[in-house]
Every structure is written in structure tokens, then in C-alpha cells.
Amino acid sequence: MRSKLVFLNLILLVSFSCSNEGVGYEPVPAALEIPLIFSDNIIPPVIPNDNPQTVEGIALGKRLFFDPLLSGNETISCATCHSPQNGFSDNTPTSDGAQGVFGTRNSMPLFNLAWNYDERFAWDGKELSLERQALEPVQNPIEMHSNWDDVVTKLNQHPDYPELFLRAFNSDNITKELAVKAIAQFERTLISANSKFDRFLLGQEALTPEEENGLNVFMDEARGDCFHCHGSPNNPLWTDNIFHNNGLDNEITDLGLGAVTGDPSDNGKFKSPSLRNLAYTAPYMHDGRFSTLDEVINHYSEGLKSSPTIDPLMKSLDQGGVQLTPQDKADLKAFLLSLSDPSFINNPEFQN
Numbered sequence: 039m040r041s042k043l044v045f046l047n048l049i050l051l052v053s054f055s056c057s058n059e060g061v062g063y064e065p066v067p068a069a070l071e072i073p074l075i076f077s078d079n080i081i082p083p084v085i086p087n088d089n090p091q092t093v094e095g096i097a098l099g100k101r102l103f104f105d106p107l108l109s110g111n112e113t114i115s116c117a118t119c120h121s122p123q124n125g126f127s128d129n130t131p132t133s134d135g136a137q138g139v140f141g142t143r144n145s146m147p148l149f150n151l152a153w154n155y156d157e158r159f160a161w162d163g164k165e166l167s168l169e170r171q172a173l174e175p176v177q178n179p180i181e182m183h184s185n186w187d188d189v190v191t192k193l194n195q196h197p198d199y200p201e202l203f204l205r206a207f208n209s210d211n212i213t214k215e216l217a218v219k220a221i222a223q224f225e226r227t228l229i230s231a232n233s234k235f236d237r238f239l240l241g242q243e244a245l246t247p248e249e250e251n252g253l254n255v256f257m258d259e260a261r262g263d264c265f266h267c268h269g270s271p272n273n274p275l276w277t278d279n280i281f282h283n284n285g286l287d288n289e290i291t292d293l294g295l296g297a298v299t300g301d302p303s304d305n306g307k308f309k310s311p312s313l314r315n316l317a318y319t320a321p322y323m324h325d326g327r328f329s330t331l332d333e334v335i336n337h338y339s340e341g342l343k344s345s346p347t348i349d350p351l352m353k354s355l356d357q358g359g360v361q362l363t364p365q366d367k368a369d370l371k372a373f374l375l376s377l378s379d380p381s382f383i384n385n386p387e388f389q390n
Contacts (some may be wrong), residue, residue: 062137065092073231079143089219094206099224103389104218109136110184119145125315131326136183144326149230159306161324172218179388186214230382252373266351281307282349285342317378343362
């Protein structure tokens with residue numbers, strides 16, 4: 039009898055400990071696996087000191103990312119507008135939210151976010167960390183059309199989430215801050231670095247003559263001159279993560295970065311997106327106006343429009359652009375598509 043009482047007391051003690059904050063459970067560290075193509079070329083990723091990567095935090099973030107519970111009517115999740123099959127973007131120019139209302143911006147793809155060193159996220163740079171970026175869509179009336187008080191209540195009442203938060207953060211006090219920390223941990227694992235061009239740089243695969251010429255067009259200041267904004271083989275992020283007015287409109291109606299900084303010289307500037315995974319992330323530009331990669335190339339070749347804040351890197355304005363030949367256009371497209379990574383969109387770790 040005594041042994042049974044001791045065993046029962048032990049179970050009660052364990053049960054009590056697992057349901058209270060500060061139990062001493064230590065989540066398992068899960069350092070990001072840095073691809074060779076990154077480690078040879080760029081500095082380490084940005085991981086906040088107050089949100090280290092853990093096995094439990096990543097698992098919780100993944101579940102939250104795919105859970106429609108975060109939306110007001112529980113019809114959409116983060117993954118609705120950031121689908122793995124679309125390079126964690128959307129296949130429509132702009133996305134419709136929980137209430138069926140479309141926004142004004144194209145859904146940005148999500149990958150290699152831990153290497154965004156200035157920590158400005160979204161097309162206009164309004165979110166100053168990945169955690170803050172994850173906070174906004176839930177309470178945006180056009181997007182998930184909810185509020186965090188309701189979401190936290192639903193998470194607390196859920197049969198699984200209290201235990202998952204306890205394991206991830208050693209706390210049974212579920213908060214929006216912990217929820218977005220978990221989502222950010224998952225998003226930092228979305229690393230894409232296995233394109234054909236990556237394998238070419240590692241000496242594992244050859245480029246076609248068309249892809250080789252396309253790279254030359256990309257790097258040639260007299261032809262494509264794309265590398266100033268989108269990087270080079272020495273910058274495998276394939277973006278400078280800086281904001282530019284790339285000559286889309288004479289009349290600027292969406293101020294972009296200018297609406298965030300209040301500086302008129304920033305009007306019409308948007309973040310240069312990565313050129314990785316273009317095979318999956320159409321349509322293109324901040325408003326999704328271009329359905330195809332051919333339209334994008336045509337824009338820089340002969341479709342530039344002047345405005346007061348157009349970037350000086352947009353050359354040959356008097357001709358509408360750099361005037362690429364049909365062959366150079368085709369080869370540039372072939373090179374750009376070599377930056378796509380099928381293993382990324384098919385990675386089971388990133389699926390629901």
C-alpha cells in the first residue's frame with residue numbers, strides 16, 4: 039500500500055510540475071543547418087538572443103503556420119497565402135483574406151529570411167523583425183481578420199497547444215509574443231540553397247550555353263546589369279535586401295518605403311526580392327502585375343517609366359530600358375530559372 043501511495047504522489051508531483059511555469063524543462067537546441075553555398079560566401083544568419091532555435095519551438099511554429107485557427111473565421115492560415123508549392127508565396131497577383139477581400143500587395147515568398155541583415159521585412163520594410171512580421175497578419179482586417187486576444191483564448195482552450203507551448207518555452211502562459219516567436223523559428227528553417235546554379239558553383243553540375251550567356255547578360259553593365267540589386271554568384275541570397283524604385287510607374291500611387299519613413303525620396307521604393315525560385319513564385323512585382331518572367335525581362339529591357347525617385351541603376355530611360363536582344367532575353371530567362379530549387383518546395387519538413 040505504501041509503495042502505491044508513493045507512486046501516486048510521484049505521478050501527482052510530475053503532473054503538477056508539467057502544468058506550471060518554470061518547471062525546468064529545457065527545449066532541445068536546433069541550430070540552423072547552414073548550406074555550403076552560404077557558409078563559403080556570406081556571414082552567419084541572424085538569430086535573436088531571446089528566441090533561439092529549438093526542436094520544440096520549430097515544431098510549434100510549423101503547426102501554427104499551417105493552422106487556420108489563427109484567422110477570425112478559421113478559414114485561412116499563414117500557409118494559405120504562403121504556400122510551399124509556390125515557394126511560400128501565392129499564385130495570384132494579390133491574396134484574398136479571411137473575408138474574401140483582396141489586398142494590394144503580392145504575397146512575398148518566404149525563404150532564407152535569417153539572412154535579411156537589416157531586419158526590415160515586407161515589401162515596404164514596415165516590420166523590423168521576423169517576429170514582428172509574423173504578428174501583423176493575424177490582426178490585419180484584410181488578411182486574417184482576427185485579433186490576438188481571441189487567438190490566445192482559442193490556443194489556451196485547445197487540447198494540444200498548452201502542452202506544446204510548455205515544451206517550447208517552458209511556460210504555460212500562452213501569449214502572442216510566444217506564438218510569433220515560434221512562427222519565426224519555423225520560418226527561419228525555410229532555407230533554399232539547392233538550385234541547379236548552386237550545384238554548378240559547387241562543381242556538381244554544368245550550365246547550358248544559354249544559361250552561361252544568361253549569367254553574362256545578368257552581370258554585364260551594358261546589357262542586363264541585374265547584379266547591383268539582385269546579387270551575384272558571390273551573394274547567393276540573390277538580393278541586396280534594399281529598397282528601390284524600379285521604374286514601374288510614372289505616377290506613384292503606392293508609396294512603398296516612403297509611407298513607412300515619411301521621406302518623399304523613398305516614395306515608390308520596394309524591397310528587391312530574391313531571384314531564387316522564380317519558377318514557382320509568379321506573378322511578380324510588389325503588386326503582382328507581371329504574370330510571366332518574360333514580362334519582367336521586357337520591363338527592364340524596354341518598359342521603364344520615369345518618376346522623381348527612380349533608382350539611378352535603371353539605365354537607358356530615354357529608350358525605356360537596356361534594349362536586350364531576343365536571344366539575350368531568352369538566355370537571361372534560362373539563367374534565372376536555374377536559380378530555382380525543386381527540393382525546397384518538395385521538402386517534407388516544410389509541408390503541412
